[in-house]
Amino acid sequence: MGTALIYDEEMTKYKLLWVDPACKIEVPERLSVSYEALVRTGLSDRCVAVPPREASDAEILLVHSEEYLEGVKKTPHMTLEDLKEFTLQYGDVYFHPNIYHCAKLAAGSALQLVDSVMTGTVRNGMALVRPPGHHSMRSAASGFCVFNNVAIAARYAKQKHGAKRVLIVDWDIHHGQGVQYCFEDDPSVLYFSWHRYEHQKFWPNLRESDYDSVGKGSGAGFNINVPWNKVGMENSDYLSAFCHVLLPVAYEFCPDLVLVCAGFDSAIGDPEGEMCATPDIFAHLTHLLMNLAGGKLCAVLEGGYNLTSLAQSVCQTVQTLLGDPLPRLANLGSPCESALESLQCVRSVLRRYWPILKHAADPPTTDVGSRRIKLAKAEGEKAETAEEERSREEKVWPEPAERLRPPVCSASALPDDAACPDGLKRLTSSKDLGPLLGRRIKTEVAGDADGVATFLRLYTLIEKMRTNEIGNGVALVPDVAAAVKCVVQDLGSDLVNRVLVVCVGKEELNYATADGKMLVVQISGEDKEEQKGKYYIPMCLKKGCGDTVGFIQAVLGLLLPLGYEYDPGLVLLSRMPGSGVGDCMWQQLIGLLKGFAKGHTLVLMQTNDEACMGPTASVLLGHPAPPLQELLTPLPDDGDALERMRERLQADWKMLQTAVSSGN
Ligand SMILES: CC(O)(O)CCCCCNCCCN
Ligand SMILES: [Zn+2]
Numbered sequence: 001m002g003t004a005l006i007y008d009e010e011m012t013k014y015k016l017l018w019v020d021p022a023c024k025i026e027v028p029e030r031l032s033v034s035y036e037a038l039v040r041t042g043l044s045d046r047c048v049a050v051p052p053r054e055a056s057d058a059e060i061l062l063v064h065s066e067e068y069l070e071g072v073k074k075t076p077h078m079t080l081e082d083l084k085e086f087t088l089q090y091g092d093v094y095f096h097p098n099i100y101h102c103a104k105l106a107a108g109s110a111l112q113l114v115d116s117v118m119t120g121t122v123r124n125g126m127a128l129v130r131p132p133g134h135h136s137m138r139s140a141a142s143g144f145c146v147f148n149n150v151a152i153a154a155r156y157a158k159q160k161h162g163a164k165r166v167l168i169v170d171w172d173i174h175h176g177q178g179v180q181y182c183f184e185d186d187p188s189v190l191y192f193s194w195h196r197y198e199h200q201k202f203w204p205n206l207r208e209s210d211y212d213s214v215g216k217g218s219g220a221g222f223n224i225n226v227p228w229n230k231v232g233m234e235n236s237d238y239l240s241a242f243c244h245v246l247l248p249v250a251y252e253f254c255p256d257l258v259l260v261c262a263g264f265d266s267a268i269g270d271p272e273g274e275m276c277a278t279p280d281i282f283a284h285l286t287h288l289l290m291n292l293a294g295g296k297l298c299a300v301l302e303g304g305y306n307l308t309s310l311a312q313s314v315c316q317t318v319q320t321l322l323g324d325p326l327p328r329l330a331n332l333g334s335p336c337e338s339a340l341e342s343l344q345c346v347r348s349v350l351r352r353y354w355p356i357l358k359h360a361a362d363p364p365t366t367d368v369g370s371r372r373i374k375l376a377k378a379e380g381e382k383a384e385t386a387e388e389e390r391s392r393e394e395k396v397w398p399e400p401a402e403r404l405r406p407p408v409c410s411a412s413a414l415p416d417d418a419a420c421p422d423g424l425k426r427l428t429s430s431k432d433l434g435p436l437l438g439r440r441i442k443t444e445v446a447g448d449a450d451g452v453a454t455f456l457r458l459y460t461l462i463e464k465m466r467t468n469e470i471g472n473g474v475a476l477v478p479d480v481a482a483a484v485k486c487v488v489q490d491l492g493s494d495l496v497n498r499v500l501v502v503c504v505g506k507e508e509l510n511y512a513t514a515d516g517k518m519l520v521v522q523i524s525g526e527d528k529e530e531q532k533g534k535y536y537i538p539m540c541l542k543k544g545c546g547d548t549v550g551f552i553q554a555v556l557g558l559l560l561p562l563g564y565e566y567d568p569g570l571v572l573l574s575r576m577p578g579s580g581v582g583d584c585m586w587q588q589l590i591g592l593l594k595g596f597a598k599g600h601t602l603v604l605m606q607t608n609d610e611a612c613m614g615p616t617a618s619v620l621l622g623h624p625a626p627p628l629q630e631l632l633t634p635l636p637d638d639g640d641a642l643e644r645m646r647e648r649l650q651a652d653w654k655m656l657q658t659a660v661s662s663g664n
Contacts, residue, residue: 003321004116004125005047006109007035011130014096017080022092025271025305026144031130034301037311038128043318048122052129055107055152062155063148063182068139072146075100090141092203103131103146110153110259113298118161118257123624124290124297124321126262128314132302134176134261135204143174143204150261150300151182154189157257164188167255167292169246170195171238171285172263172302173273175209175225179261185219190253192246194238194266196273197227199371210372211346214353221353224249226346229371230338231274235281235329236655237339238266239564242288244343244658247556248356250292252631258289258297264304264313269395271305279312280327280400284595286320288560291591295624297321312400323622324403325471325599332564334654337661341368344659356553356631359643361659403598406471410620411464413457413475415607421617424474427460450478451486458487458602462495465570465600472594472620474603476610481507483604484574488518500568500596502559504545504589505576509536519566523554524579534652537562540641545581549631553642555589561655563596571597574604575612583615587625590616 012028038044060069075086075095083095106129116122133150135143150168157163168183170176170193183189196202197209215223226241250258265272267279289297299317304310320326335343345368347360412424420426454477464470477483488501503509503522514535521537522528525544539558541550563571571593575586593601603616619625650656 001120001123002048003046003318004050004113004122005038005044005318006050006052006112006125006127006129007031008052008105011052011102011105014098014102016094017096018084018094020094023094023144026130028130029307030304030310031128031301033307033311034128034314037315038318041315043315043322046322047125047318048116050112050116050122050125052105052109052127053112054101054104055111055147059111059152059156060104060107060147062159063138063151064136065139072100072103072141092143093141093145095141099131099146105129106131106133107147107149107152110149110298110300111156113300114153114157114161114257117296117298118157118163123295124299126299126301126314126318126321128301130301132263133178133300134170134172134263134302135174135178137178137181142178144303145178148178148182150176150259151179153259153298153300154183157259158188163256165190165253165255166257166259167250167253168192168259168261169289170261170263170302171266171282172261173266173270173275174263174303175204175206176261176302177204177206177209180208180213180223180225183219184213184215184223185217187218187222190222190224190249190255192224192226192250193261194226194228194241196231196275197229198231199229199373201373207372211342212349214349221350224346224350227342228275228339229342229368230336233275233277233336233339234333235277236333237335238277238281238285239332240335240339240343240561240655240657242285243556243560243655245346245350247288247560248553249350249354250289251552251556251628252354252356254627254629254631255293256296258293260286260289260297260299261302262299262317263302264310267304267306267309267313268397269306269309271392272303276395278397278400279309279316280329282313283316283320283326283403284329286317287326287595288592290320291588291625292627294627309397316400319403324405326595327401327403328567328596328598329564330567332567332655335657340657340660341366347658356549359640364660366660404468406468408464408470409472409622410617411461411470411473412617413461413473415476418476418607418610419613421613423621424617425470427457427464427473451482454478454483455486458483461602462487462570465602466495468598471599472601472603474605474613474616474620476605476607476613478607480574480576480604480606481509484509484572487572487602487604488520496569498566498568499570499572500563500566501572501574502589502593503574503576504581504586505579507576519562519568521559521562523551523559524576537649539645542641545579545585548582548585548628550642551581551585552588552628552631555592557642558645558649558656560592562653563593565653565655568597569600571601572604573601575606575609577606577609583612584626584628586612587615587619588628590619591625594619
């Protein structure tokens with residue numbers, strides 16, 4: 001199934017007709033440069049072009065009031081003076097004779113996207129629209145927004161397609177207060193937003209944009225605000241918010257559909273956000289959401305005002321929706337203290353609603369609330385003077401790296417008598433081996449003939465991943481532990497400079513991993529507290545790997561952050577016999593691990609584990625992992641163990657932090 005792309009140049013045909021410093025950044029070129037970048041990179045040709053349509057009155061009235069709609073309907077016939085007059089009643093927004101038409105197209109585009117995804121015509125998609133939507137309220141325009149495109153889409157998905165639970169992820173750098181107001185008492189729509197806040201000093205300067213607005217009534221717990229109280233947030237801050245706040249809750253919520261308020265003013269270079277996250281971060285943010293809701297994801301453009309980072313970020317997002325390998329995130333920092341303070345605050349207010357966060361730390365002792373500026377009146381931020389704007393240094397960042405699809409997406413190395421699942425390219429040792437291998441066989445490692453054959457197959461797979469001839473692969477071997485040992489001790493380290501080894505199930509993995517060339521993470525039911533060390537991390541689940549909640553907690557809260565910080569060149573995932581891990585959880589694990597090492601994942605399974613070959617191959621080939629069933633309440637001790645583990649490890653691994661360092 002493909003990726004839908006919705007765009008129409010009609011939505012570029014309105015602009016600011018008078019002087020207003022607050023609105024001058026919202027220009028038609030935002031849309032045209034984004035689309036042109038998709039055309040130039042060949043990405044638009046790989047998408048399914050879906051035409052926009054005008055949202056009907058009834059659809060607009062799913063969110064907005066009749067009087068508001070009636071008012072907006074009059075704007076096409078207004079004189080310039082009337083338009084100015086009409087605009088004055090709202091904040092930071094402008095009207096134009098053609099904006100009502102474009103606002104209907106923007107909302108209608110979101111609905112077309114929902115139809116395409118919910119009917120299975122496409123797997124996912126992106127709508128390039130303007131005017132944006134997430135600030136507009138039931139009876140008010142705000143922040144360049146006229147109709148709330150994504151809020152209308154969420155209500156529409158429920159009403160027309162019977163969606164039970166809709167997740168809205170708003171990565172725009174402004175708080176989508178319009179979305180929050182729309183669903184704050186609705187437990188069927190989970191709204192997550194991060195936004196520049198600076199203790200209420202940043203637009204829209206709302207008290208209710210802070211972390212303690214968690215929703216009301218039956219909606220309590222279903223509204224998540226992550227305020228950024230400083231500018232300059234980086235990739236590590238964004239990933240920490242996903243791993244330690246959004247994803248655990250999203251997996252527990254188990255949505256039928258994911259809508260993204262895809263604003264790119266959260267990228268480096270944007271005059272509004274003033275953040276430092278690079279455009280390739282959106283490849284990962286998109287990827288991390290694509291294993292939810294069976295991959296049903298609709299991204300709708302919101303903000304983004306630096307035309308260079310906007311275009312690059314849009315391309316990164318669409319390329320991930322298309323299933324291309326993800327870029328490695330170079331030198332990820334550690335989350336900054338201010339971000340950790342925000343994460344700690346929001347986790348501490350959410351833990352009472354979401355068992356998966358039950359063990360989150362108490363709020364920081366420093367009273368964050370006291371720093372919210374005392375607002376006599378919301379003066380908003382002062383208009384920036386021209387020289388102040390020029391003086392703000394021009395940000396530069398590297399062009400995002402190419403993300404080349406390897407000629408072979410997925411390969412298999414199987415014993416001759418094993419069946420090869422459709423779509424996998426079968427490697428046979430004989431014809432595929434390079435001459436250099438002859439010199440490399442260390443018979444004492446490979447042992448008997450069977451061992452040698454296994455060794456040859458694995459080496460071939462890894463070699464072809466290294467040269468990007470192959471994306472990922474799966475090998476069935478007679479003895480998984482021996483195979484892991486052989487790869488790790490003889491192949492991985494000198495072929496690839498960092499190998500992330502993920503072992504599911506119990507097995508003695510006593511490797512010398514002190515040199516950092518390899519990071520071994522083992523998830524099992526065995527308690528191995530004694531074997532500590534920075535590069536060998538045993539995660540013990542009391543109820544074993546069959547405990548999906550404990551498992552997903554360990555994956556999201558430990559394995560993902562570790563993986564991002566380690567940034568491996570290869571991921572080796574082994575499924576020990578008798579691990580007990582469920583198929584869905586196994587598929588989710590593969591889906592998530594594909595985000596590392598440009599997708600070079602090598603799965604090792606025991607020959608008799610053939611039954612798991614199908615589900616494994618499906619995810620390796622790019623199909624979304626099926627959703628985990630609604631998660632049961634995690635065992636209290638597993639959560640505790642996880643927190644204790646995180647405490648112990650975060651000295652070495654900064655991405656595991658979820659709170660300000662205790663010293664503060
Ligand atoms: C879709 C969106 O969230 O990007 C809209 C942002 C509106 C910003 C209003 N204030 C602008 C002040 C200019 N310095
Ligand atoms: Zn924005």
